[in-house]
Structures are given as C-alpha cells and as structure tokens.
Amino acid sequence: xxxxxxxxxxxxxxxxxxxxxxxxxxxxxxxxxxxxxxxxxxxxxxxxxxxxxxxxxxxxxxxxxxxxxxxxxxxxxxxxxxxxxxxxxxxxxxxxxxxxxxxxxxxxxxxxxxxxxxxxxxxxxxxxxxxxxxxxxxxxxxxxxxxxxxxxxxxxxxxxxxxxxxxxxxxxxxxxxxxxxxxxxxxxxxxxxxxxxxxxxxxxxx
Amino acid sequence: xxxxxxxxxxxxxxxxxxxxxxxxxxxxxxxxxxxxxxxxxxxxxxxxxxxxxxxxxxxxxxxxxxxxxxxxxxxxxxxxxxxxxxxxxxxxxxxxxxxxxxxxxxxxxxxxxxxxxxxxx
Numbered sequence: 001x002x003x004x005x006x007x008x009x010x011x012x013x014x015x016x017x018x019x020x021x022x023x024x025x026x027x028x029x030x031x032x033x034x035x036x037x038x039x040x041x042x043x044x045x046x047x048x049x050x051x052x053x054x055x056x057x058x059x060x061x062x063x064x065x066x067x068x069x070x071x072x073x074x075x076x077x078x079x080x081x082x083x084x085x086x087x088x089x090x091x092x093x094x095x096x097x098x099x100x101x102x103x104x105x106x107x108x109x110x111x112x113x114x115x116x117x118x119x120x121x122x123x124x125x126x127x128x129x130x131x132x133x134x135x136x137x138x139x140x141x142x143x144x145x146x147x148x149x150x151x152x153x154x155x156x157x158x159x160x161x162x163x164x165x166x167x168x169x170x171x172x173x174x175x176x177x178x179x180x181x182x183x184x185x186x187x188x189x190x191x192x193x194x195x196x197x198x199x200x201x202x203x204x205x206x
Numbered sequence: 207x208x209x210x211x212x213x214x215x216x217x218x219x220x221x222x223x224x225x226x227x228x229x230x231x232x233x234x235x236x237x238x239x240x241x242x243x244x245x246x247x248x249x250x251x252x253x254x255x256x257x258x259x260x261x262x263x264x265x266x267x268x269x270x271x272x273x274x275x276x277x278x279x280x281x282x283x284x285x286x287x288x289x290x291x292x293x294x295x296x297x298x299x300x301x302x303x304x305x306x307x308x309x310x311x312x313x314x315x316x317x318x319x320x321x322x323x324x325x326x327x
Contacts, residue, residue: 011266039209041211043294045294096296126268134298
C-alpha cells in the first residue's frame, strides 16, 4: 500500500485534482483506492463530493492532521488497511496544513505502507497575492512536495507562469514542477509519470 | 482556524434546475468574496454544494469576481425539489464571528431569492 499526500492552500484545486487521480487509478489502472479527507470544519463538502463520485472516502474532520489530529490520521491509515486493503491511499490535507508535519507523522508513526509521495497544488491565479500575504506558509507547503502542480493556468492567462515556476524551483529544487488546469482535466501522462516517480520516493518502515 | 459551515434542506416552492439555482448561489458567494477579499483575492475558500440523489452542483470561489462550477453528469436534465445545501467558508486572518455573520446574512438573501421555505438544521 502506498500513500499519496495532497496539499496546497485553500481553494487551490486539491479535490478536483484528486477526483482525476482517483479516477485514473481506479478506472485505468484497476487499483483499489481509499481517500482520506481532512476537513477544517465539522461540516465538510469535499468528502461529500468525492463520495458522490463513487469513491471510498474516510473523513477526518474538526481539526488538522498536521497538528490536532495526528493520531486520528495514523489510526485511520491502519483501519483502512485492515478494512479495505487498498493499493493506494490518497490523503487530502486541509488547505492550512503544514505538509512537512503530516509527512513527519506518517513516517514516524504510520505503519503498513511502503511510501509517501507528496503533491502540492499551487494556485496560479492567486500565487502572487498569497505569496505576498503569507509567504512563509505558501513556500513551506511547496518546499515539502515531491511534485508541485501549478494549477488553474487556464484562469490566469495574464500571470507570469515562468516566474511562478522559477520561484517554486528556487524554494524546492528537488521537486518536479508541472502546470495544469485540473478543472479541465489532467493528461494521463502526468499520472503515469507520478506513479513512476512514486516508485522512487522515500520508503517508510512498514 | 475554524471553518464557518452551514447545511440545510432547501424546500423549494417549485422545482429548479441547477442553471436556475446557479445564479443565486453565485450571487451569495460573490457577496461573501467581496466582503473579505484581500489584494483582489479570497484569502481562503468559499465553497457550496447543492445535492439531491445523484445530482449535484459544486461551487468554489477564490476571487471576488468569479465562481467555478462543477456538476455531475446526472445533473444535466435534473430538477431539484428538496436538495441539501452546504456552505463552507475558511478565511485566513478574518475573525470567525465576522465571517459567520456575513455568511448568515448572505444565506438569508439566497433563501429569499430561491423562495425556499427552508429550515436550517
């Protein structure tokens, strides 16, 4: 069992991306997939959306898996493994999660999975403003990623995509950086590359 | 950082398509986005979901002038009679009480515009 951790600021397109990723893994690759949805509030929307699309979803709500709900995350991973034995777990962190802390929790306390691969979505449409309003937070999310997806490029024709990618590579030189429009669909090649990359990601101690 | 979330059933006086619901939902979200935008962006997210059976439309707003919509394929010709409605707002740097007050005012306006005799729960 492998874990894909998905992060990125609020409204950056994480759920839309996960919908495509899960669909690819389930329908194209024939894999068993469970999604863990971490919602900041008591009443979530993202978990309902993914459930309505027919995916197996486990909700963790009322706090963040990077701080208040670290135990709930590791317990949920263990329960999912026993109950569903999936080949993939996709974790959607809240948009305010410190991604490095979630990775740390999974690697220190999680059991039974082979690896964690981290994808962070960056919102091209708001990148400049968010990087000015909360630079430390935005850059820390990007810094923790194996793959950064600069999303909503269709909605941000006027932005300087090259400078956004350049800044991301400056913050995280190891990460692969791609630009996408998750709302309009994702090229299968990206998912195939992701699975290939994932095979080389940091193993944990099962 | 807590989310301000509301969920209720819309008891519509007459069935509405997603297209007919879209405009009042967007108006509500844009009002909220306009109230809390910083440097021309929403410092967080404003999301809404209308669902009944297999039909649903989801809405997301991160800019004060635009709402993105996604609908399930089953929604194309569907009419909503008593859909569930969810609103979820998370904003950085805005007091929760202020967001809640604006959310409730916007929600009242939305309910009036869809002429729903709903009760929240």
